[in-house]
Amino acid sequence: MNVSRNFKRIKITAKTAIAKPGNGQIGGGNTKNLLLVHNGRGYGREGKRYLVKGLRGLLNHSMMELAKQKGIEVCHSSDKKETQTGEKLLPDAFHPNGSCYPEEECIRHRLMGSMKKQSVLRFEPVVIVSDNITGEFEDAQKIHIATDKRNALVQGTKRSIQDFGERYIAGEFTYSIELLKEISLEEMGFLLKSILYMPELRWGASGNNGAGKLELEEVNLQEVMRTRTVKKGKVSEKENEKNLWKQMEEGLKAW
Ligand SMILES: [Zn+2]
Numbered sequence: 001m002n003v004s005r006n007f008k009r010i011k012i013t014a015k016t017a018i019a020k021p022g023n024g025q026i027g028g029g030n031t032k033n034l035l036l037v038h039n040g041r042g043y044g045r046e047g048k049r050y051l052v053k054g055l056r057g058l059l060n061h062s063m064m065e066l067a068k069q070k071g072i073e074v075c076h077s078s079d080k081k082e083t084q085t086g087e088k089l090l091p092d093a094f095h096p097n098g099s100c101y102p103e104e105e106c107i108r109h110r111l112m113g114s115m116k117k118q119s120v121l122r123f124e125p126v127v128i129v130s131d132n133i134t135g136e137f138e139d140a141q142k143i144h145i146a147t148d149k150r151n152a153l154v155q156g157t158k159r160s161i162q163d164f165g166e167r168y169i170a171g172e173f174t175y176s177i178e179l180l181k182e183i184s185l186e187e188m189g190f191l192l193k194s195i196l197y198m199p200e201l202r203w204g205a206s207g208n209n210g211a212g213k214l215e216l217e218e219v220n221l222q223e224v225m226r227t228r229t230v231k232k233g234k235v236s237e238k239e240n241e242k243n244l245w246k247q248m249e250e251g252l253k254a255w
Contacts (some may be wrong), residue, residue: 002229008179008244012195013218015172018211020148021054021204022167032166032205034145037127046133049140050167052126055175058203058214063108063194065201068093074108075100079115107190107255111183121191122178128169143171166205172217185247188221189255192248195219221248 022032040047060077067074068091076094083089090096098114100106113119129140136142147165154161183191196219202212225240 002227004225004227006223006225008182009222009224010177010179010191010195011218011220011222011241012175012177012216013172014175015215015217016170016203016213017215018168018170019204019214020166020168020206020211021052032164034128034167034169038139040129043129043133046130049127049129050145052128052169052173054204055126056123058198058201059194060108060112061201062197063112063190064094066190066194066197067106067108072107074106075112075114107187111187111191120180120183122180124176124178126173126175128173131171141173143169143173145169168211185251185254187255188247188251189253192219192221192252193255221245221251 020032022034034050035053036048037051038047038049040049057077064074064076071093073093073095075097076090077097078089079097079099081088081090081096095106098109098116101109101114101116109117111119111121127140128143128145129137130145131142133142146168148168149163149165151160151164152162153159177191196216199214199216202208203214204212206212221244222241223244224242226237227240228235228237230236
């Protein structure tokens with residue numbers, strides 16, 4: 001007995017020299033941490049699994065930047081025009097998130113959606129584990145994980161007033177974006193070019209201090225057939241993937 005699903009996805013292989021995509025505070029401490037999703041039970045401390053955050057947001061900003069360069073108005077990530085005190089939030093080239101829908105839906109909203117409409121893209125979680133442990137894992141990608149210990153000094157002295165640490169990651173990882181339905185060539189082109197523009201932005205913290213630069217190694221549009229079978233209670237999963245280079249090229253020309 002088996003079940004299967006046929007879909008398209010964009011598979012990205014990227015690396016970073018150093019990135020700090022942390023989003024949490026260690027309880028009671030001063031360490032900015034990665035989001036812990038598994039305590040590593042059975043593998044010791046090094047076996048902790050973390051969820052890498054912020055890639056969807058990075059792509060969002062990449063889309064905004066690219067559309068602006070082309071003079072095309074798209075949704076801003078904010079859904080408000082101004083703050084409560086009347087300060088302007090939105091730069092001129094954008095409209096509030098989702099305000100274009102449904103009458104004049106912009107290209108970013110057609111792909112990313114908003115509170116008003118679901119995205120046609122499904123971002124697969126990137127779960128990582130330290131490359132300090134041996135073995136391969138199906139549920140996590142191995143990458144270097146370490147802590148950057150920093151301290152703030154009292155001005156003009158060597159006396160430290162605050163010590164803190166920031167977790168960072170370094171190395172290669174893959175990132176997949178599933179297409180939940182067929183998109184037009186124009187939308188495909190905009191999506192692919194926005195991915196290609198991601199290295200121009202910075203991901204996570206300390207972007208102006210050398211962290212958060214993404215390097216793209218491969219970007220592939222793929223047709224995937226994922227099949228799951230069960231035999232005597234044991235479930236096995238298999239994926240067949242095929243690169244759609246021609247469709248990718250056509251998309252890149254269409255936007
Ligand atoms: Zn819009």
